[in-house]
Every structure is written in structure tokens, then in C-alpha cells.
Amino acid sequence: MSGDVRKTAEGLTYLSGFGNEHGSEAVPGALPEGRNSPQRAPLGLYAEQLSGTAFTEPRAHNRRSWLYRIRPSAAHPEFRRVDNGAVRTAPFTETVPDPNRRRWDPLPEPAPGTDWLAGLWTLGGNGDATQRTGMAVHVYHANSPMTERVFSDADGELLIVPERGGLLLRTEFGVLAVDPGEVALIPRGVRFRVELFEESARGYVCENYGAPFQLPDLGPIGANGLANARDFRAPVAAYEDDVDRPVEVVNKFCGNLWSATYDHSPLDVVAWHGNHVPYVYDLRRFNVIGTISYDHPDPSIFTVLTSPSDTPGLAGVDFVVFAPRWLVGEDTFRPPYFHRNVMSEYMGLIEGAYDAKAAGKGGFVPGGGSLHNMMSAHGPDRDTFDKASAAELKPQKVDDGLAFMFETRWPVTLAPQASTAGHLQRGYDDVWRGLERHFRG
Ligand SMILES: O=C(O)Cc1cc(O)ccc1O
Ligand SMILES: [Fe+2]
Numbered sequence: 001m002s003g004d005v006r007k008t009a010e011g012l013t014y015l016s017g018f019g020n021e022h023g024s025e026a027v028p029g030a031l032p033e034g035r036n037s038p039q040r041a042p043l044g045l046y047a048e049q050l051s052g053t054a055f056t057e058p059r060a061h062n063r064r065s066w067l068y069r070i071r072p073s074a075a076h077p078e079f080r081r082v083d084n085g086a087v088r089t090a091p092f093t094e095t096v097p098d099p100n101r102r103r104w105d106p107l108p109e110p111a112p113g114t115d116w117l118a119g120l121w122t123l124g125g126n127g128d129a130t131q132r133t134g135m136a137v138h139v140y141h142a143n144s145p146m147t148e149r150v151f152s153d154a155d156g157e158l159l160i161v162p163e164r165g166g167l168l169l170r171t172e173f174g175v176l177a178v179d180p181g182e183v184a185l186i187p188r189g190v191r192f193r194v195e196l197f198e199e200s201a202r203g204y205v206c207e208n209y210g211a212p213f214q215l216p217d218l219g220p221i222g223a224n225g226l227a228n229a230r231d232f233r234a235p236v237a238a239y240e241d242d243v244d245r246p247v248e249v250v251n252k253f254c255g256n257l258w259s260a261t262y263d264h265s266p267l268d269v270v271a272w273h274g275n276h277v278p279y280v281y282d283l284r285r286f287n288v289i290g291t292i293s294y295d296h297p298d299p300s301i302f303t304v305l306t307s308p309s310d311t312p313g314l315a316g317v318d319f320v321v322f323a324p325r326w327l328v329g330e331d332t333f334r335p336p337y338f339h340r341n342v343m344s345e346y347m348g349l350i351e352g353a354y355d356a357k358a359a360g361k362g363g364f365v366p367g368g369g370s371l372h373n374m375m376s377a378h379g380p381d382r383d384t385f386d387k388a389s390a391a392e393l394k395p396q397k398v399d400d401g402l403a404f405m406f407e408t409r410w411p412v413t414l415a416p417q418a419s420t421a422g423h424l425q426r427g428y429d430d431v432w433r434g435l436e437r438h439f440r441g
Contacts, residue, residue, distance in 0.1 A: 005145075005168045005195045009177035014233035014280075018215055023273035024174065024237040025068075030271035036066045045270055046072040052157075052187050052212055052276035063187070063212055065274025067172060070241065071264060079251055079258035088122035089129045089155060089255030090136060090209065092413035101376050102414075105423040106163075106202060106367030107141040116142040116167070116194035117151050117250060120205065123346070123369065123418045126410035127316070129155040129209045130254050135307075135317040135408055136207040137346045139369065143200040145193075149248035150266060152191040155255065156209040159305070159319060160184045161404060163350050163367045165201030167194050171278050172269045174235025180350055181402060183304075183319075184280045185213065191249065191266050192278070202367050204348045206406045210316035212276075213305035221289060227304045231285040234277045240265035283350075283402060288325040294332045299405065309409060318407045322354065324399035334396070335388045338379035344411045345372045352401025356380045359401075362425065370428075373411045381431035 015022045025031040030045060032038045041047040045068040052063035110119050119142035127134010135156070150170075160167065166179035171192040178184040179197070186192050218225060247265045251258045281304070289301050299320050307316040327334045336356040349366045353359035357370075358381055364370060372378045380388065418424065 005197055008175065009166070009168055009197070012175055012177055013236055015236060016230050016233055018227075018229040018232040018279070019275055020234075021273065021275055022234050022277055023271075024235075025271035026174075026237040026239055027270050030068055030237075031273060032068070041068055043270065045069060048072055050189060050274075050276055052189070061211065061214070063276040065173075065272055065276040067269045068271040070239065070268035070270065073266065076249065076260050076262050079260045082250065082257050082259040084255075084257050085118055086121040086417060087138070087252065087257065088136070088415040088417075089252075090125045090134045091128045092124055092126070092415060094416045095414045095419050097373065097411045097413045098419070099373055099376055101370070101372050101378055101428055103364065103370040103425045103428040104368055104418070104421065105365065105425060107139050108423060109200070110141050110143060113144045114142050115144045115146040115149075116140055116201070117146060117149070118142070121417070122415045124371070124412045124414040125207070126344075126408060126412055127209055132156075132209050133316065134209050134410060135406065136209075137369070137406060137412060138205040138207060139203070140205060141200065141202045142194070142196060145195040148246070149250055150191045150193045151250045151252070152189055153186070153207065153252045154189055155252050156207045157188045157212055158186040159206040159208065159213065160186065160203060161205070161348065161350065162201060162203040163348070164203070165199075166197035167201055168197065169194060169278065170240075170267055171235060172267055173272055173277050174238040176233075176235050176278055176280050178280050181284055182280050182282045184278065186278050187212065187276050190276075190278060193267065204369070204404075206317060206319060208307050208317055210307045210309065213307050213319065216303045216306045216318075225287045225289055227281060227286055232279045232281050234279045237269060237271050239270050240267045283321050283323055283404075286321055286323045288323050290325055290327070291329045291332070294329050296329065296332060296334060296337055299336070299407075314409050315407070316409060318405075320405040320407055322401070322403040322405075324397070324402070327396045327398055330393060332393070333388055334391070334393075335380045335384050338377065340375045340377045341372070342374060343407050343409060344374045346370070346406045346408075346412060347372075348404055350402040350404065354401055354403040355398055356384055357431070358383050371412055378432075382434045385435060
């Protein structure tokens with residue numbers, strides 16, 4: 001099974017660019033020319049629009065796609081509530097917002113037969129999915145492909161950050177492969193199925209209820225840099241045409257999972273065009289910008305994607321990557337500084353170690369995560385502080401890890417399961433113990 005998945009991934013081709021008006025047809029002539037909704041769509045297909053923003057949002061933010069499919073999405077039986085598993089949604093009201101710093105080990109091994117959706121486990125979040133504000137942090141651990149079912153999320157877009165094991169994402173728009181070190185985005189409402197490259201897969205998900213992620217403005221950086229638009233890859237059209245096979249469609253809607261069994265695969269889009277599309281991005285392509293003189297720049301310089309709010313510069317959520325880079329700052333404490341931020345920070349580790357925290361068991365480990373909520377004091381742990389304060393400041397390549405952050409304007413309130421989990425580390429505060437006074441008056 002996983003050999004086939006890898007083979008499929010190797011044969012994939014992609015369309016390049018972020019936010020483009022892409023178009024693709026799996027059968028020549030399937031994509032109508034010159035209009036979106038001809039009286040009769042080509043090849044007997046049904047034309048259907050999928051919008052990700054209101055029709056009237058400014059052109060620069062407007063997202064929608066036209067799909068040409070074997071059956072219209074409207075042809076389905078009633079959705080019925082199913083168990084939400086370990087998926088939770090904002091507003092998070094079952095625990096009180098907690099100013100304490102928290103850190104988790106990776107999710108434990110799931111029971112055999114756990115697919116990506118069943119393995120999705122919510123840590124917490126903020127805002128309100130019904131108001132299309134805020135975000136949720138999820139982690140997943142799966143060991144089985146989604147075969148007879150697909151998923152779609154009406155509550156938000158899903159930024160998937162694999163940490164262990166690649167994923168093959170079969171979407172309405174075509175097939176995407178995403179390995180650890182890459183990220184994938186599934187837009188709001190797009191149906192998809194997850195298959196695994198290896199026996200099991202682990203990773204993180206930012207569910208963004210707010211405005212779709214966009215590339216940050218570059219300001220004085222100029223016309224290039226950070227995540228370059230051309231490095232984002234969208235799929236080419238590919239469709240499933242298994243008429244006889246019932247497929248369960250699980251729809252996350254305002255916090256609950258709803259299911260309907262279709263008599264066909266809803267991944268039956270033969271052609272499409274538009275800019276509300278899934279994509280993948282290789283984080284190693286990130287053009288890292290930093291100081292070439294002194295001081296540690298704020299991590300906003302590492303923003304890959306941002307979901308803006310109504311207040312300029314104040315993101316609902318930013319996706320930030322700590323990618324391999326050179327440190328050359330003179331007379332500078334080079335790791336992340338001590339700080340208390342108005343924004344709230346969930347951090348994850350894709351591989352290796354993070355330059356502000358000790359690695360290894362009981363530390364900040366790949367697949368684990370930390371939460372530093374609004375105004376919570378944090379920064380380098382004691383070991384890191386001691387070493388960096390004494391380090392010889394020659395140019396240093398930091399290339400032993402890949403970390404990321406979901407940084408959000410509102411505190412992250414935990415789902416109850418995250419505040420009681422066995423994999424919640426106890427005694428995280430101790431990493432800042434022993435930071436002795438050196439001031440002697
Ligand atoms: O490790 C963190 O807490 C994230 C972070 C990194 C950094 O380089 C500066 C500030 C910051 O919050
Ligand atoms: Fe921080």
C-alpha cells in the first residue's frame with residue numbers, strides 16, 4: 001500500500017504560484033473557455049462554484065474556484081451527526097484561559113486502524129468558528145489510510161504540518177504529496193482524503209477560522225524574499241470515477257462532525273479553475289532574512305503565511321518557520337531573547353532541536369509542542385542562556401532543526417483533553433530555574 005502511495009507521489013505534477021488564477025483539466029476540453037457557466041458544461045460535466053471569501057471582498061483577497069464535476073455536490077443525502085472523536089472547536093469554554101507555560105510530548109501511538117481524521121486531536125484554540133474568527137491547534141497521529149471516507153472542513157482552512165511520515169492528499173482539485181519539512185493547505189470546504197507514505201504519520205494542524213492565509217507584505221525587504229510565491233504548488237486536476245463505491249463524507253460544521261454516505265466519490269472534479277485551491281510548500285525553500293549587524297530580530301521576519309484581521313498588522317494567526325540559517329550578529333545574544341508578548345505562541349518541532357530549548361527526552365522534542373500564552377514570560381532555558389552568553393561570536397550555521405510557530409492575536413484556551421493529557425509535561429517551569437542573579441549592585 002505505502003509503496004503505491006510513494007509511486008503516485010513521484011508521478012505528480014504541479015502548478016506553480018501563490019494565489020494565482022490557476023486552471024487544470026484532467027480530460028482535454030473539460031474546462032470551458034471564455035465563461036464559467038456555459039448553458040451546457042463540456043463533456044456533460046456540472047459547473048459549480050466554491051467560494052472561500054464573500055463575493056464582494058476586495059479583489060486582492062477574493063478567493064473562489066469553479067469546478068467541473070461528474071455530479072454536482074448538491075446531490076447527496078442528509079448529513080447526520082457522528083462522534084466528534086478528539087476534535088474540538090472554538091469557542092473553547094470548558095477550561096479557563098491559563099497563563100502558565102505548557103509543553104507536551106508527542107501524541108502516543110494510536111490504536112491500529114486509526115486514519116488521519118480519527119487521529120486528529122485538538123489542543124485548543126481561540127475565537128469562534130461560527131464567527132469565522134480565531135484558530136485551533138491540532139496534532140495528529142495516524143496509522144491507516146482514509147479509504148472509504150473523505151473529510152471537509154466548513155469551519156476553516158487546514159494548514160497541515162507533517163512531522164513524521166509523508167501524506168498523500170487526494171483532493172477535489174487533484175493529488176498533493178506532503179513530506180515532513182513541507183506544509184500543505186486545504187482551503188475551507190474542500191473535500192480530501194489522506195493516505196500515508198509510511199506505517200504511521202504524525203504532525204500538526206492549524207485550523208484557521210479567519211481570513212485565508214496570504215503571503216505577508218515585504219515592505220522594505222523588497223519584491224523578493226521570505227516564502228517566494230512561485231514555490232507554492234497546486235495540484236493538477238485528477239478525478240475518481242468509482243460509481244459503485246459508497247463514500248462517507250465527513251463534514252466539520254460549526255464544531256461538530258456530520259456524515260453522509262454518497263453513492264459516488266465526491267472527488268469527481270474533471271477540471272477546475274480559480275484561486276481557492278489547495279497547495280504545498282517546502283519550508284526549506286524559505287528565504288531566511290536576519291541581522292547582518294547586531295541584535296536578534298523579532299520572529300515576524302520568519303513569517304511564511306499570515307491570516308490578517310481587520311486591524312492592519314494584527315494577524316488572526318501567523319505561520320512562522322525557524323529554518324536553517326546563519327547567525328552572524330556581533331555583540332549579540334543570538335538565541336531568542338527573554339520576552340513577554342501580547343500575541344500567543346504555539347510552537348512545534350519538525351526535526352532536530354530548537355535554538356532556545358534543550359533537546360532530548362523531557363525537553364522540546366520533534367512532534368511535541370509548547371504554548372506560551374499572551375504575556376507569559378519565556379525565552380531561552382537556563383542551559384541555552386548560559387551557553388549563548390559565553391559563546392564565541394563567530395559566524396554560526398544553525399541547521400540542526402526545523403521549528404515553527406502558530407502565533408495568534410488571542411490567547412489559546414486548552415481543550416480539556418490537553419490540560420489533563422498524559423503527554424503534558426510536568427514541571428516545564430523548571431527549565432527557567434537556576435537563572436541566578438549576577439547583578440551585584
Ligand atoms: O521561542 C519563542 O518563544 C519564539 C520566538 C522566537 C524568537 O526568535 C523571538 C521571539 C519569540 O517569541
Ligand atoms: Fe516566544
